[in-house]
Amino acid sequence: MKQIVIHNIRIELEKKRIKNMYLRILPPDGRVHISAPLRMSDDEIHGFVTSKLDWIIMQQSKIRSRHTNQVLQYVTGEEVTIWGRSYTLRIVEAFGRNKVEVIGDEVIIFSKADSTKEQREKLLGQWYKKALEAEIPYLLARWERNIGVSSSSYRIQNMKTRWGTCNIRTKGICFNLQLATKPPKCLEYVVVHELVHLLERSHNSIFKGYMDRFLPEWRSIKKELNGME
Ligand SMILES: [Zn+2]
Numbered sequence: 001m002k003q004i005v006i007h008n009i010r011i012e013l014e015k016k017r018i019k020n021m022y023l024r025i026l027p028p029d030g031r032v033h034i035s036a037p038l039r040m041s042d043d044e045i046h047g048f049v050t051s052k053l054d055w056i057i058m059q060q061s062k063i064r065s066r067h068t069n070q071v072l073q074y075v076t077g078e079e080v081t082i083w084g085r086s087y088t089l090r091i092v093e094a095f096g097r098n099k100v101e102v103i104g105d106e107v108i109i110f111s112k113a114d115s116t117k118e119q120r121e122k123l124l125g126q127w128y129k130k131a132l133e134a135e136i137p138y139l140l141a142r143w144e145r146n147i148g149v150s151s152s153s154y155r156i157q158n159m160k161t162r163w164g165t166c167n168i169r170t171k172g173i174c175f176n177l178q179l180a181t182k183p184p185k186c187l188e189y190v191v192v193h194e195l196v197h198l199l200e201r202s203h204n205s206i207f208k209g210y211m212d213r214f215l216p217e218w219r220s221i222k223k224e225l226n227g228m229e
Contacts, residue, residue, distance in 0.1 A: 004042075006049045008085060008105050009056060013045065021048060023056075029079050030060030030086065057084055061183055062224060074120035080107050082131065084183030091120065100127040128180035129156050132187070136175065139191040147214060149198040163225055166194040168201055182225065189221040 002013045011032045022035040036045055049056070061084045072078055078089045087107040094110035100123050101108045109120050136154060144150050152171040159165075159176045163186075166173050173194045179187045192215045200207040211218045 004045075005105070006046055007053055009049070009053075010086075010105070011049065015040070021045070023048075023052060025056065025059040025063055027063050030063040032056060032060075057183065058224070060084070060086065072121070074109070074117045074124070080124070081181040082107065082128075083180065084186075098123055100124055125158070125177060128177050131180045132156050132175060132177070135184070135187060136191070139188055140173075140195075143188075143191050143195050143214075147192070147195050147199070147210075149195050151195065151198070164190040164194045166197040168197060171198060185217075185221055186225055189215060189218055189225070192218070 002015075004011050004013050009032060011034055014033070014035050015038050016035050018035060018037050021037065021040060024033045024035075025031070026033055032049075034045065034049075061081070064081060064086070072080065072089075074089070074091065076089060076091045079086050080089050081087070082102065087102065087105050090106050090108045092108055092110050093113045096110075098109075098111045098115075098119075101110070107124070109123055111120055111123060133156070136156075140151060140154065150171070151166075151173050154173040154175060156175045156177050158178065159174070163176045163179060164174060173191075175187070175190060179190060192211070196207060196210045196214065199210055215221075
């Protein structure tokens with residue numbers, strides 16, 4: 001079996017005596033497997049994958065979110081996701097400052113040789129936080145304008161059961177740090193959801209009506225987030 005990489009997605013390619021091309025996304029890590037007819041050229045396979053790219057990324061994130069509670073050990077070779085895309089984790093011994101860098105399809109954590117799992121987790125968490133902080137202000141500004149409400153402040157933290165919360169009294173919003181692992185539209189959905197709470201407190205039909213109006217595709221995005229609100 002051949003391994004190819006198309007648009008940052010690693011694909012197992014198997015050529016067989018078959019008529020049609022088959023593409024499968026496999027659990028638990030969402031790896032992509034293609035069975036292609038013997039006569040199929042690399043060009044045709046590349047074109048096929050490109051045309052299915054959005055679908056592949058969506059399926060991968062669905063499959064992975066079903067298996068999210070895989071606990072990372074923060075060692076080289078593990079899969080980590082950023083904005084719904086999968087990367088391979090590499091731990092590199094740092095002699096200077098600890099840091100995280102994303103290069104190609106690798107997430108590299110530079111940390112002391114004797115760093116603990118918790119220390120590495122924290123470094124990646126800080127990187128996730130920065131990634132969210134680079135997006136949230138723009139999303140808030142845009143959606144506050146669209147919806148006609150304003151929040152007072154936001155913060156980011158790890159939450160076990162929610163993707164976001166909105167304090168209606170203080171108008172402060174809290175985002176789950178793990179949103180940085182999900183496709184960008186998931187963060188946008190949570191922004192819209194929490195801001196709509198400033199119009200309607202509970203998840204009733206009025207709330208859903210606002211969601212339908214502002215973000216018609218919200219139901220499918222919510223599904224991707226395991227239905228958790
Ligand atoms: Zn809610």
